[in-house]
Amino acid sequence: MVADTVAYLAEIRDTPAWAPMPDSVKQALTQPLPRLGVGAERAYAEFVEHVLPYTNGNRHPRFFGWVQGNGTVLGMMADMLAAAMNPHLAGFNHAPALVEHQVIAWLAELFDMPGASGVLVTGGTMASTLGLTVARTAAQRAAGDDTRHYDTRHYGVQAWPDREPPRPLVFYGSTETHGWAGKAAELLGLGNRAFRKIAVDAEYRIRLADLREQITADRRAGLQPFCVVGTAGTVNTGATDDLDALADLCHAERLWFHVDGAFGALAYLSPKLRPALRGLSRADSLGFDLHKWGSLPFECACLLVRDPDAHHAAFAYDTSHAAYLAKLTRGVTAGGFPFADRGIELTRGFKALKVWMSLKADGVDKLARLIEQNVEQTRYLKQRVEQTPELELLASAPLNIVCFRYRRPGASEEALNALNSEILLRLQEQGIAVPSSTVLDGRFAIRVANVNHRTRREDIDAIVDGVLKVAASA
Numbered sequence: 001m002v003a004d005t006v007a008y009l010a011e012i013r014d015t016p017a018w019a020p021m022p023d024s025v026k027q028a029l030t031q032p033l034p035r036l037g038v039g040a041e042r043a044y045a046e047f048v049e050h051v052l053p054y055t056n057g058n059r060h061p062r063f064f065g066w067v068q069g070n071g072t073v074l075g076m077m078a079d080m081l082a083a084a085m086n087p088h089l090a091g092f093n094h095a096p097a098l099v100e101h102q103v104i105a106w107l108a109e110l111f112d113m114p115g116a117s118g119v120l121v122t123g124g125t126m127a128s129t130l131g132l133t134v135a136r137t138a139a140q141r142a143a144g145d146d147t148r149h150y151d152t153r154h155y156g157v158q159a160w161p162d163r164e165p166p167r168p169l170v171f172y173g174s175t176e177t178h179g180w181a182g183k184a185a186e187l188l189g190l191g192n193r194a195f196r197k198i199a200v201d202a203e204y205r206i207r208l209a210d211l212r213e214q215i216t217a218d219r220r221a222g223l224q225p226f227c228v229v230g231t232a233g234t235v236n237t238g239a240t241d242d243l244d245a246l247a248d249l250c251h252a253e254r255l256w257f258h259v260d261g262a263f264g265a266l267a268y269l270s271p272k273l274r275p276a277l278r279g280l281s282r283a284d285s286l287g288f289d290l291h292k293w294g295s296l297p298f299e300c301a302c303l304l305v306r307d308p309d310a311h312h313a314a315f316a317y318d319t320s321h322a323a324y325l326a327k328l329t330r331g332v333t334a335g336g337f338p339f340a341d342r343g344i345e346l347t348r349g350f351k352a353l354k355v356w357m358s359l360k361a362d363g364v365d366k367l368a369r370l371i372e373q374n375v376e377q378t379r380y381l382k383q384r385v386e387q388t389p390e391l392e393l394l395a396s397a398p399l400n401i402v403c404f405r406y407r408r409p410g411a412s413e414e415a416l417n418a419l420n421s422e423i424l425l426r427l428q429e430q431g432i433a434v435p436s437s438t439v440l441d442g443r444f445a446i447r448v449a450n451v452n453h454r455t456r457r458e459d460i461d462a463i464v465d466g467v468l469k470v471a472a473s474a
């Protein structure tokens with residue numbers, strides 16, 4: 001299996017970027033429950049035939065959809081070793097826990113947040129949702145016994161007959177904040193209304209004056225602001241909010257500052273790209289993925305929280321009600337369950353191994369160089385779009401995302417939207433490349449997000465040439 005898989009990845013460049021599934025695959029994957037096993041060899045043969053060739057394509061050098069990393073061979077091998085060891089990472093007194101502690105300390109150092117508490121989680125959605133939860137708990141702790149504030153650990157967000165209803169909690173981000181924030185607002189029981197979406201400027205960055213006004217208005221209306229979410233690398237266009245100004249504002253307003261750096265935070269590793277992220281290290285909490293621009297196999301992300309006590313206070317088990325999780329001073333559980341106390345999962349796998357092995361084997365400088373390479377390729381694509389009269393750039397492409405469209409003289413906006421949607425689908429269906437799409441100011445955009453360590457300049461040319469070729473017949 002290992003030899004086949006490595007050989008398969010070595011030839012990936014010569015395969016289509018995506019292949020639609022034939023009916024035979026759909027049939028093979030809707031079979032009755034196997035009462036009798038067929039044996040590992042046949043099961044593997046079926047995997048090779050029906051599953052392996054038909055992924056969404058994100059391991060391919062011409063995959064640029066959404067923000068999905070490629071994975072690496074070393075990451076794959078590390079996942080295999082982690083599964084073979086199969087340790088339980090609630091914490092425990094074992095080397096895998098030390099590996100996770102080590103990885104978190106390295107990541108905190110990389111983002112200039114030394115001493116921060118951290119936890120590895122499945123993705124950016126989870127990391128930032130946990131960050132927002134810590135923010136909420138921190139606001140409640142700061143309020144002490146003031147009953148006009150929520151105490152979600154004890155009362156939740158429900159109205160209790162023996163308690164005055166506390167002031168509604170609200171938090172802020174821009175209209176470009178990723179969809180995790182709405183989901184988190186619902187999950188935390190705050191409701192979408194509690195997520196105040198602030199307008200953006202022409203560069204898709206949060207408008208600070210509007211943010212200030214909204215906070216003041218909300219306070220006047222009796223609401224309780226608790227957090228501002230800044231984004232390092234928005235999902236639509238790769239824009240980064242003015243993080244330094246947001247940190248100042250949060251300091252002045254006594255609000256928690258969370259940064260969603262799902263992919264963009266990793267640009268901080270490059271001294272060349274870091275200035276655009278000034279202020280990132282002033283975050284109270286930072287959520288970012290390692291399975292996007294960190295190139296590790298899914299799933300792997302991290303939450304860092306500057307104040308370890310605040311992190312612990314949001315999630316620690318109340319062991320007076322969970323004696324089975326009590327910490328002993330010696331033996332397997334010495335040191336307790338620190339990771340289970342930093343998030344909502346108790347059973348956790350050994351994600352840290354792929355981070356540890358990759359950082360050790362490749363070093364941070366190589367990762368930073370690959371990130372710079374993607375940014376340079378993106379600039380090249382932007383240039384090619386600007387130099388091609390049939391193409392139009394739809395946003396300024398400050399980092400690793402280019403949004404553009406094909407133009408046809410005299411065509412209405414509606415017709416252009418339909419045409420570009422068709423071009424995108426044909427690019428995917430013909431296996432030429434896999435960009436995804438978005439809509440900017442009502443205009444359908446072909447969106448190329450580059451976190452691809454396998455991409456070469458010729459792959460960037462292939463997108464532009466592919467769009468022009470496909471458009472000629474669309």
Ligand SMILES: Cc1ncc(COP(=O)(O)O)c(C=O)c1O
Nearest residue numbers: 067123124125178233234235262
């Ligand atoms: C800016 C941003 N935040 C959050 C997320 C969600 O991350 P994940 O898909 O790892 O949950 C994404 C995903 O693309 C993103 O681009």
